[in-house]
Amino acid sequence: MNTRSEIYPIVCRHAANTAGRDFVVGDLHGCVDALRYLLREIVFDPECDRLFSVGDLIDRGSQSEEALALIDKPWFFPVLGNHEEALCLVSEGVMRRSAWYSLGGDWAQALPDRVLAAYARRLRTLPLVRVIGSGPRRFNVLHAEFFGDDAALDSGLFNERVRQQLLWGRELALGSGHVERQKGLSPTYCGHTPMREIGRIGAQIFIDTGAFAATGKLTVTEALTPRAWSVSVDQALAEGADEMSLP
Incomplete structure (x- = not known):
């Protein structure tokens, strides 16, 4: 019999990609047009390439529902972000809609509860962590931050404090986290x-470059390489991104 943890793993493992390339995209925040542009720029091949996402697909930008639709693309592999967590908490009656709206969830003001619940059910299937490959070719994908080594990450035995840090933590970014606590953690x-x-x-590579902000941009990087591509929403639209198709 399957257990809930087997159906909805906290940590999801992926074999190394021997047929194509692996990319990771920063916080999308409803900026799907920028993603369309970048996928064209990197000549993304959905038959053999994969795109991993650090989460926060929704809120703040203008295309949150289009971003949620990406979850069902066979080449797209997101983790849960704190903004997806907020949507779920609203649907589950733990957070008020107004609190979520203040985080950028106001795009959903007209959404009926049943639609929000359907999104929440789908989002609750997303892992907190994705582990790709092994050995020197291994990399991890998560939303915010983690302190520990690969073995601790692989275990998925996260107490509530660690879970909150995975979704909301900013110790490293604010300079209060000790990098030695990440000894043995792959990129x-x-x-x-x-x-x-x-x-x-x-051990952490921060790739959110503020896609939703007026001066921000969306960034995609090829995993374990220095190659990266970025574009603002305005630039992407100027290049006709709204007429480009997704794979």
Whole structure:
């Protein structure tokens, strides 16, 4: 018999991609047009390439429902972000809609409860962590931050404090987290805290460059390489991104 943890794993493992390339995208925040543009720029091949996401698909930008539709793409592999967590908490009666709206969830004001519940059920299937490959070719994807080594991450035995840190933590980004606590942690892609450019702190590579902001941009990086591509929503639209199709 399947258990809930088997159906909805906290940590999801993926074999190394021997057929194509692996990319990781920063916090999307409803900026799907920017993603369309970047997928064209990297010549993304949905037959063999994969796109991992550090979460926060929704809120703040103008295309949250289009971003949620990405979850069902066979080449797209997101983790849960704190904004998806907020949607779920609203649907589950734990958070008030007004509190979520203040975080950028006001796009959902006209959504009936049944639609929100359907989104929440789908989002609750997303893992907190994705682990890709093994050995020197291993990398991890999570939303905010983690302190521990690969074995601790692999275990999925996260107490509530660690779970909250995975979704909401900013100790590393704010300079109060000790990088030595990440000894033995493979390169780990994360978002949550917007940066002007991709930056690494300890084992973590921060790739949220504020796609939703007027001066921000969406960033995609090829995993375990220095290659990265960024674009603002305005630039993407100027290049006709709204008429580009997703794979």
